[in-house]
Structure formats: structure tokens, C-alpha cells
Amino acid sequence: MNELKPIYTKKADCQDCYKCVRECPVKAIKIEDNSACIVDELCIHCGKCVLVCPSGAKKIRNDVAKVRQAIDMGRNVILSVAPSWRAEFVQLHSSQLISAIKKLGFSQVSETAIGAQMVSKGVADLIDSSDNKIFLSTACPTVVEMMYKYYPKFVAYFTPLVSPLAAHVKYLASISAPNTQFAFVGPCAAKKIEFDLFNENILAALTFENLHKWFEESNIDPYALDPDSSETFYPFDSSDGGLYPIDGGMISGIKGRLQKQNVEFMCFSGIKAIIAAMGDLDKFSPNRQIFIELLACGGGCVNGPGMRHKESTVLKRDNVYSNVVNTIDFDKPLYGINIGAEIQIKPIISGVYSEPMIRSALQRVGKSSLKDELNCGSCGYDSCRDFAVALLNGKAMENMCASYMRKLASKKANALIKAMPAGVVIADSAMRIIECNKHFASIFGSEIEMIFEATPGLEGAMLNKIVPFYKLFQKVLVTGEDLVDSEMDYNNHRLNISVFSIERNQVVGAVIQDIRVPHVRREQVVKRVEEVIKLNLETVQKIAYLLGENASETEIRLNNVLEAFKETAEVDNGVHTENI
Template structure:
């Protein structure tokens, strides 16, 4: 468990469902002993695993403690508030939210959208001169990491400017001094990575969910506050930059700049969508000027993993648009230096031979192409990718659903073959789901021949095979199991136990043929009688000679013989 990384797994809560593996766009999950942990070097901190985990075993590192410590220090701490706040805190006036944040101890609250405006202004200078080629936005830290790690050939296409959050932090330092501290608050987990890497700009990052928790713990109700004139954004309100958290918002701010009309603007949201967009493409193949706004979250930051998602996406977009004071004419202004390089961070590729891959496939029962179902149940889109994950130590054979099912079926069949008793499983309609050969033999008639043609005799009617199907029906209806019930089947005497598998839906039974056992017991009883009779004759002879009471002895011995016969 890596508690230092923004996302980690609570091992005790992980239920080995592998849903996180299925949803992780880069398979940055390692499964060991059924528990799925995050591989930080491969992870993008997109938060997909956090959102889909059904038992909430994927956790986000809580940084409230470090922020509280910052507030206790001597340096003033400012909030960089993500522009999606208007969608997150629906209907809450900005002044109320600012007042609540200041009550927590922050020196001031500023909109990250100011940093977005700085980014757009800086990019516009480059776009005016652009005549061909491809540029990919650097606004989303998840997409930047994805390109650098998984599509490194496009690293040079990333716009060479800081993200809006980092640009905003630099702007705040210019406004209020290099000594200040900046805390980002928004819906993005990946901002924690930015804070970890660029601590000189952003000291810490909180999600909206953490802020709500903080308000609750501090007994602050923003809606009930009475803000003052000082409860306003510093150093000024944002304008068009407030559109950044919705899909296409960044492009709209760029289009507003004169001289950028010739650019082909596109939007790609979602990691898989960007992979599909760039797959097979070479940067030099793009002969026209193309700018792609890239967003990891479908629809934009308003759908980030740290937001509440309590309303339809359309309404969230409308709230952002309504709260944006968009300027059609942009003033000239001095821009802080936000130049940033994004070199390739290509991940090392595993050197796996074809023979190793073949052996890994065979270990999960894939001996030929027909065995490779590519069902995706393991979380990987093909059996071969799963085999690679096995060789890389990221996966376990038990993750292959079809392999485990076949293995379980083989074990079950082997056990059914070896059990000397008849075994049968039926559903609520008294149709056979499974049985072994011994059950068919006990049923007699044509049952053994049917079993040879259709092993297990699936869907056969139980009442047509045995005369005591009513016992099964009774257990299905009442739920009360039967143990060692004596039943006659033609010339056989059976000992039947019926038990619940899925109460009311599926029951199973064990049928033991005790006919031979009963015959043996009768033989023993008969032999006992013969021995006692012989002993009785001897005793009678002795009794006569000794003059004892023969009648009493005879009665006693015969009573012993009869009692023994009854008990056996």
C-alpha cells in the first residue's frame, strides 16, 4: 500500500472483483493474492478506479492535515479555486463560498480560471504563427502524463506552457509575493500529482469532497453566512477562463483571440478517445494547423472524480456557461512566464518472447486460437494482453474467468466420477442440472444409456427417473434439508440426503445404496442367532447336570438374541 501516492488500495476492503483492472485505461493495476493495488509509475491519477470500485477500496490520499499545518504557519495561504465550483456548489453565491473559505483561515480566494486566461493568451501568440502541425493542450495533467508515458512520440506536440493551475499559482506569487502558499481546490485527483511535483508553486491540492468534509467538521454552513465586501475573488474576477471546465471551453477562449481563426480546433475527451485519435498517426503527417483540446474526464472537469455528480451533465454545463462573463474583445496584458517543456517519459517495454507468451497462454488453458476467447473478464481486452500481464507480474491466473470455470468444472467432474454415491443437482422445476454416472446407474432402466449420450443428463425430469421426487420438492418449498432418509427404489434400499444449494431454487442430493449393507447385517444377526442357539444348548446341558433353572436361562438367552437382531 503506497500511501504517498494520490491513489491507493485499502487491502482489507478489496473484494478481488477486478473491476478496477477492467476500467483502468492503462492497466496500472497489479493483482497479488486477489488484491488489486495501484502501480504508481504507470498510473495517471485519472480516478477511474476510485469511481468504479463497488466497495470503495480505492482511496484518494487525504491532504487536509497538511493544509491545516500550512494555515498554522507564518506564510499567508491562498486558494486556487477550480472554475467548476459553480457546478459543484449549485446556487451558492461566490461571496458565501469565499467567506466560508476565509473562516477556515485562508488569506484569500482566487479563481484558477485566471490561470486559464493566461494560458489562452500565451497559446494565442503561438497559434497566430502556426501554419501546419499538431498541438495538444497541456491543461489536463492526466492527458499530459498519458501522452508522455504511453504515446511519447507526441510529447513534442504538447503545448509548452504550464497548466492553468500552475500558471495561476505563479500569477498569485507575482501578485502577493513569492513567500505565499497556494492550495488548489477542485474536482481533480491528478492535481495532487502536480502539487507533489511542483511544490514551489502549489503546496497542496484538495478535492471538493474534502472541502465539504472540512466545512462539516468545522461546523461551517456556507449557505447561512452573511458575507462582507471583503469576501470577493482576488485580485479580480475571472472572465472567459471560467469556460475551461466544460468540453470545448478552452477552444472557445482561443477562438476569441484575433489571428487564430485559421486553426482547426478539435476536442477529445477520454483517454481511450485520445488513443484512438492518435493511433497510427505520425506528427509530421499533419499538414494543416490543428489544435486539440484534451480532457481526461468525459465532458470536462465538471465530471471530475472529486465532484458530486448529482445532476445531469447538460445542467452542469449550463451552470458553467451562465456563470461565465465572456469577453469578445480581449485586452493586451503582461503575461507571467509560464513556459514549460514536456519531454518524453516513455515507459520501458517488456522483452517477452513468443515462446514465453505461448507458455503463459497455456498456463491459463489457451492452447490454440480457438481457446482465446478475448472475453475481457480479466480486465484485459485480449488473452494475449492478459498473458503479458501475467509475465510482467501484474496479474494472476485466477483472473481468467473462463479458465477458472473450466478448471472448476474439471475438478467437479473428477469428484463426481470418484464419489461412490449417486449425486444429483436439480432446479426448482425438478430439472436436472448435473448428475454423475452412479446416479444414472441407481435410477436403472434407460438412464445409464441416456447418461452416455448426454453426460450429466441436463434438463431431464427428475420425476421420470425416480419415484421419490416429492422429497426434493418438499425441500425446495420448505427449505428444510433431509439427512439419511431411507427410500426403496425397486430392489434397492437407498439412504438419501437432500441439501440446499440456493434455497428455493437449487438443491443437491447424495444417494447411497445400502442394500448390501442391510443384507450383511441380516447375515450377522442370523449367525449370532446360530451361535447363541449352540451356546444355549450347551448351557441347557450344563444346567441339567447342575440342576439349575433351565427355563430362566433359556428365556434370557433368547431375549439377548432377539434384541441383538433388532439392533443390527
């Protein structure tokens, strides 16, 4: 586990379900020792994996300790609060939030939205002074990383300005005492990257989730504090910059400051929407100027991964709109500060693989023709070919392919069933045989044995036409309860029968032994069943997890059968209760 990275995996909690692989827009996840680890160089810190991980194994680094330490050492620390606070602390008066944050030890609380207003002004000035036709801009570090790493051909369209957060910190530094330090709180995991790259005056970026926990640990309830008109944001309240956390908010601020007419504005939020929108932008030469705003989270930062408050985007937007003073305030002394940016993020060079290499990778997971390529997505990749490429570049492992694992498990199970020194049969709820071995067929006479020779496994044959004690199977199918160690005489055989539920009410199995045949020993059966369990446990559980089935129950039932056989093996020819 690398806790120093902004987003990381707690390996012990990973259930290798590949949900994060599926959701990761840039496939920055590598499977190592059956855990889904993030390759930080490939990651764009969108936090999608954190939101979808069912076991909480994906984490956003918590930097509260770093900030607390600075406060405890008596440092002057100002907190920059993202404008999405209005959607996170619903119906909380700004003075209540400021008072609560100051109780944690911060000297001042300021709105990142002030930096957003600086950026709006900077972008408007750029458009006014340029003949360029296309401008891309974003307040979102994830979009910046995504474009620089994966779509470098669009980088030339970006407005070369720092983010609202960086602009805000520059402004605060210009009006604060030397050695003042700054921290940020907001809905975003990617902001940590910005802070990691800044100078020593920048402490850390926290999430709203971190702030809630910090309040709780300190027994501070912002809602319980009295509104206090003397508590205001430092050095003043923001205005239209407060709209930045909703898509289109940046456009609103630029429009209000732009001199030119006839500029067309577009906004795309959500990574998939951005990728779809950008496709062939480089081939587009419009006859007018176009400005495009981009945000990685669908609907904007109000849906960021660090938000605790989960409500509909409509309500979040309403909370922002109805609490922002949407005026362009030109009087504030924000605009003399240089907010030009030089971004140094290198593009990712992807491996290029020849067709024969891809084909050979596909064969590693049993896909030798096009019809074998199911493109089911259970591995986390959109297609079998994408998965093959991930195998080649070392990000994926063969056992991520559910269809391959299922075939493998089925082959193993068939081999083991064949090798068992007792009759084994598996049937479905309609009493159709799914699988049986030769020992089973031989117990029921030469005719059944001949049919078995023609149709190995007797797949589809009706169990109730072959087995006189088929009611045992029906009983287990109905009740879901195992029937272990029933005994009966049949055709000069003394049969010991254990029927067990494999999939409750759906699939039933049985182990049948002729206990008069001397070479059939219970110890052998116990050993074989143990082998079945041992060899299949990992595979069965993995497949079942991928397919959402309950494998552990099946395993418990098999173990019950095994235990029963063990007990009777110890008694060896002891008296058994008839329960047919």
C-alpha cells in the first residue's frame, strides 16, 4: 500500500472484483497479487474507483494530520474552502461554517471562489486579445491531467492559466503575513496533486469528508453554532465565482467579463462526455470563436468524490444557485496578480502490439477464434482485445477472465468427478442430469452403463428414470437441506447416499457408494472430496464473486458432506440410521 499517493488501494480489503478497473476511465489499475493497485503515473485522480469500490479498499489520502500538526505548532494557517460547500453543508449559514472551522485552529477562512473570479477575468482577457478560434479551459485538475497525459493533441487549445485554487493561494499569499500556510477543503481528490506540486507554504488539500470527521472528532457541530454576522470570509465574500462547482459556472463568470460578442460557449461534464465531445476537435476549424468548459465530474464538482452529502444534482445545483450572489464585482483588487501557468505533465506513451502478439495473449485465456471473444466486460475491460493488451503490458492477469476461469473450473471439476471412487451425480431442479461419472452409471446396471458410454456424463437424462430414490433429490431441492448418509439396498448393493444442495432449490448433487464393494473405502472418498474443495475453492469463489453468486454456501455444503464422510469413516461399518 502506498499511502503517499493521493488515491491508493488498501490491499488487504481488495476483493478483486475489478469494478474499479471497469470504471477507471484511463485503465490506470494494475492487478498485482490479486489486488487492484493504482499506477500513479497513469492515474488522473478522478476518484471514480473510490466511489465504486464495494469494499472500501480504494482510499483518498487523508492529510488532516499534516494540517493539524502545523496548527498545533502555532503556524498561521488559512483554509481555502471550495464553493461547493453550499451543496455540502446544506442550509448552513456561512458564519456558522467559518466559526466551526476557526474552532479547529485555522486563523482565517477564505473562499476558493475568489481565485475562480481571477481565472474568469484572465480567460476573458485572453479571448478578447486573441484571434484563436478554440479555447479549452477547466478548473479541474483531473481534466488537465487527462488531456496532458492522454490527449496531448488538444493541449494547445488550453488557456495557459493556473487553477482557481492556485490563483486563490497566490492572492492570499500576497495579502497575508510571511510564512502563512494554506490548506484547501473541497469535494475533490485531484486537488491533492496541485498541493503536492506547490511550494512549502501549501500544506494539503482535504476533502469535505475529512472535514466532517475532524469536526466529529473535535465535538464541533457547525449547525449547533449561532450565526454571527461578525464572522465573514477572508478578506471578503466571493461573488459569481461561487458558481464554479456546477457545470457552466465558469462560462457564466467569463461571459460577464468578456468584451467581445458572438463567442460561442459550450460545457461538457463527466469524463465519458468529454472524451466523446473532444473526438475530432483538432480537425474542426470554426468560423467564430468557441470557448469550451470541461469538468471531470458529471454535473460538476458538486458531485466530486470527496462530498459526503449525497443528493440529486438538481438539489445541489439549487443549493449553489440560490446562495451565490451572482454579480461581477470589478472593484475587488484581484487582478494585478500573474496567474499564467506552465504545466509540465508528460504524455503517456502506450505500448503498441502487433496482431500476432494480441492473438497469442488472447490464446492465453482460451480465445483462439473470434467467437471465443465474448466481450462480456467481467475482467473490467470493454473488450477481450483490450484485456489482451492489458495482459501484454502487465496490468492484467489471466484469472480476471470469468469465462476462461469458468471453463478451467469446469475442466477441473470434470476430471475430479471422473476420478472419484464413488458414484457422483449432479442434477437440476427439473431432475435432468447435468453431470455424472462412470461409477454412478455402473451402480444402476449395464443398460445405463451403455448409455453412459454413448453419452459420457449422461447430460440431459432424467434422474427419476434411473434412480429409485430420486425423492431424496426432490426433498433436498425443495428444502435446501442436505441429507447425509442415508442407506438402502439396491440390486445386491448396499448404498450409502449423501444428497446435498449445490445451488439452493436449483442444483443438487449426490455421492453414492456401494459399501459392500471392498476396494471402495470411505477414506478415498474423503480424500477426493477434499481435493475437489481445495482445488476449486479459490476458482469457484472468484467466479461466483464476479457473477454475484454465493459460492461460500456451496463450499459449506460440500464441507458438510466431507465431514459426514469423515465421521462415518471413523466408525467404519458402524450402525447408521436409515432416513430414506
